[in-house]
Amino acid sequence: MKIKETIKEKLGKKIISWEEKSSRRIYFSVDKSDVYETVRLLFKDLGLRFSTASGMQTPAGFEILYHFSFDQAGELYSLRVEINDKERPEIDAITPLFPAAEWVEREIWEMLGINFKGHPNLKRLLLADDWPDDKYPLRRSS
Amino acid sequence: MSSKINALTKSIWVFHVSAGSCNNCDIEILDLFTPRHDVERFGIQLVGSVRHADALLITGAMNKKAVPRMKKIYEQAPKPCVVVAVGQCALSRHMFRYSYNVDEPLDKILPVDLYIPGCPPKPEAMIDGIVKLVNKLKGKK
Amino acid sequence: MNHELKMSHKIIVPIGPYHPLQEEPEFFQLYVEGEKVVDIDIVIGYNHRGIEKICEGKHYDQIPYAVERICGICSSSHPYAYVLAVEDLLGGEATVVPERALYIRTIIDELQRIHSHLLWLGLAGHFIGYNTVWMWAWKYREPVLDMFEMISGNRNNYAMFKIGGIRRDIKDEDVPLLKKTLDELLPALEMFRGAVMDDPVIQARLKGAGTLTREQAIEWCVVGPTARASGINMDVRRDEPYGAFLLGAIDWNVVLRKEGDVYAKTLVRIIEMQDSVNIIRQCLKKLPKGPIDADVKDIPPGEGIGRVEAPRGECIHYIKSDGTNRPVRHKIRAPSFMNVASDKVAAVGGTISDATLTLAAVDPCYCCTERVAVINKQDNKKIMNGWDLVRLCQEKTNKIKEGMLDG
Numbered sequence: 001m002k003i004k005e006t007i008k009e010k011l012g013k014k015i016i017s018w019e020e021k022s023s024r025r026i027y028f029s030v031d032k033s034d035v036y037e038t039v040r041l042l043f044k045d046l047g048l049r050f051s052t053a054s055g056m057q058t059p060a061g062f063e064i065l066y067h068f069s070f071d072q073a074g075e076l077y078s079l080r081v082e083i084n085d086k087e088r089p090e091i092d093a094i095t096p097l098f099p100a101a102e103w104v105e106r107e108i109w110e111m112l113g114i115n116f117k118g119h120p121n122l123k124r125l126l127l128a129d130d131w132p133d134d135k136y137p138l139r140r141s142s
Numbered sequence: 143m144s145s146k147i148n149a150l151t152k153s154i155w156v157f158h159v160s161a162g163s164c165n166n167c168d169i170e171i172l173d174l175f176t177p178r179h180d181v182e183r184f185g186i187q188l189v190g191s192v193r194h195a196d197a198l199l200i201t202g203a204m205n206k207k208a209v210p211r212m213k214k215i216y217e218q219a220p221k222p223c224v225v226v227a228v229g230q231c232a233l234s235r236h237m238f239r240y241s242y243n244v245d246e247p248l249d250k251i252l253p254v255d256l257y258i259p260g261c262p263p264k265p266e267a268m269i270d271g272i273v274k275l276v277n278k279l280k281g282k283k
Numbered sequence: 284m285n286h287e288l289k290m291s292h293k294i295i296v297p298i299g300p301y302h303p304l305q306e307e308p309e310f311f312q313l314y315v316e317g318e319k320v321v322d323i324d325i326v327i328g329y330n331h332r333g334i335e336k337i338c339e340g341k342h343y344d345q346i347p348y349a350v351e352r353i354c355g356i357c358s359s360s361h362p363y364a365y366v367l368a369v370e371d372l373l374g375g376e377a378t379v380v381p382e383r384a385l386y387i388r389t390i391i392d393e394l395q396r397i398h399s400h401l402l403w404l405g406l407a408g409h410f411i412g413y414n415t416v417w418m419w420a421w422k423y424r425e426p427v428l429d430m431f432e433m434i435s436g437n438r439n440n441y442a443m444f445k446i447g448g449i450r451r452d453i454k455d456e457d458v459p460l461l462k463k464t465l466d467e468l469l470p471a472l473e474m475f476r477g478a479v480m481d482d483p484v485i486q487a488r489l490k491g492a493g494t495l496t497r498e499q500a501i502e503w504c505v506v507g508p509t510a511r512a513s514g515i516n517m518d519v520r521r522d523e524p525y526g527a528f529l530l531g532a533i534d535w536n537v538v539l540r541k542e543g544d545v546y547a548k549t550l551v552r553i554i555e556m557q558d559s560v561n562i563i564r565q566c567l568k569k570l571p572k573g574p575i576d577a578d579v580k581d582i583p584p585g586e587g588i589g590r591v592e593a594p595r596g597e598c599i600h601y602i603k604s605d606g607t608n609r610p611v612r613h614k615i616r617a618p619s620f621m622n623v624a625s626d627k628v629a630a631v632g633g634t635i636s637d638a639t640l641t642l643a644a645v646d647p648c649y650c651c652t653e654r655v656a657v658i659n660k661q662d663n664k665k666i667m668n669g670w671d672l673v674r675l676c677q678e679k680t681n682k683i684k685e686g687m688l689d690g
Contacts, residue, residue, distance in 0.1 A: 054601050208330075
């Protein structure tokens, strides 16, 4: 299965940028409103394995990288999504598509304060229950 | 010397508590009970209930979530109970003292009788520490 | 050696009455109705020490020390995945790291696999009541730790990995002893394999327990032996070769089973250990002369992802650099993060006596298996703790043995 070609064909203009840093590292970005459909394409249609997702604070707000592995070729497809809202960052959850995403999205919410709309169980994962609500450990202190 | 302490010097029943550790110290503690080190020949036994414990072997960097549980366990241990801090994290929180999820070091939370340094301490170091503790309890130098 | 076989001390002391630990969330809260586990709550975070944030404040060469201490058992996987992430940013391990270092990296990585799987095998043996398996497995682990001490100076926490190579070399005069120690491991591993494959009690105990189907393994994105036991053909060493595997010089196999139960997971790990011994022997034989460090100085701006096949599965690190000497972001995902979550389906539907075995089968931290609570679903009362569960797990084996003797 030609993964790269299929992604480009199915997503078309939704792909904002596409960079192949090496033969096994493909980074591409879509608008945050397209994240659910893109992940459905990668996971359900193309059968890629969800490895993890990393959230990060950026000057404009936040960024999430969803890393999908095509094990047969040892390639990693990292889907980049920007959330340009510093006050109330949010994005559609991908957990409804497959259960493995539940903990990953909970961790990002807990550490960075990004709200995952539609997440079935957005509650504390790593931090204690009495951790203050408005403190997000991975945010740079203001 | 109380009869409990006297008994302790003949045979120590230890209960293990991890308060946020990477498992290295915990595995080396378990290693003490396997053939090469075999501390059971010294009368040291690992127990499954804190109610039977003479000594608490505490590992970990004092993670915020784990500390309340550790304190409760200490409260339930029949006194006198010896507290042994095993590993750099239990001694001083090690590099985790910079962590947002770690507060006070163990010896500000519980009274510590024996510190065994190392990351992780080798089983020989743990045995050495326990021998020193037993001698101290017996009143020897 | 025979006197050690007679050691079958019971390490667990039966538990007394219940105590107010009830309100504390345990790592695994199993809800039961009668003998069946009907639900499970997994509460993690007891080991969360904020290492990602700590790494943002350390410079690139300090980070291997920090990440080595994420997990004591996978002590080399995290530093390896981290340096691979930075080397990915620099153009890839193949272009940066000298050949001798690649072989030594693989030797360390595979030795780690052997020690970790032996550790697991011992604990699994203990859980099913075969304490002699525990003693033997951990006894054979000692020479592996001795090899680490010989190569790196420490039984645990080897401090071998650095960006661009490794920190310490293997001395030529040590190689014969390393080879000899490896050779002595093989009969023991073959004995374990024979025990698991031929002992009818072990088979009856492990087969069908804690099954994770292939579909579930895909939905939960599990990795490592947990995935391979359920028929998922993945192994980072083959999919995205690193270390000596990059050079295509190693003859080895990915171990796959289909059943998805604890039996399959056990066999996968035992065969992997045997394979690891062969991989290390090949590395020692082919070890070329040369430098072990590329002496990397600066990390330019960019991003990199590194992954290795840790004993528990894919361990993945992501690094973002802005050209300064500290990373902007360091994301770490340990294999157990994916595997432990799958207990939600693997343990539910099984019996309480299989619960400890099922939870242990994904190879979580030892500390985690201590913190288990069993709660009666009808009245939400805690009825037993981790140590009781282990005892129940061991008792089931006895019942099977008795059943076989009668039948």
